Amino acid sequence: MSLEELIPSNQAKSFLYCFFIRTGLVLSTLVIGLSVPFFGLVMSLIGSLFTMLVSLILPCVCFLKILRGKVTRLQAALCVTIIMVGVVCSSFGTYSALSEIIKSLRG
Structure with missing residues (x-):
């Protein structure tokens, strides 16, 4: 889309x-x-690696960072729980992908 925005707006050529x-x-x-x-x-x-980072971990970290002193204990606990779930899921996915790459390289 960014490449298409550089094109002049002439209909036929566009x-x-x-x-x-x-x-x-x-x-x-x-x-x-x-x-x-x-x-x-x-x-x-x-x-x-990046799906869990962008969808689960970074939003919670940014929320906690932006509202540093205004976050309730429940919100902080939920954010920490979501961050931990994201890290665990990312670790399992990364391990699975790396093991498949190693298995493909060996055989």
């Missing part, structure tokens, strides 16, 4: 540019996916 940009992005993703041997496993590793 459609063609958008078509070529999207096609180029899909083809480049296809080439990378086919050329990297363990692309799915690497994406699984990255996903397990």
Whole structure:
């Protein structure tokens, strides 16, 4: 979308540019996916690390940091619990992805 916003707003040319940009992005993703041997496993590793970080851990940490003195004990306990669940889930996902990558490298 950010590449498409750089295109001038002429209707006919804009459609063609958008078509070529999207096609180029899909083809480049296809080439990378086919050329990297363990692309799915690497994406699984990255996903397990960053999904939990962005969706569970960072929002709670930011909430606690922003409202440092105004957080009730219940809110703090819930945030700490959510952070711990996120860390545990991320650890299991990372371990699973790393073990699959190692298993694929060995065999």
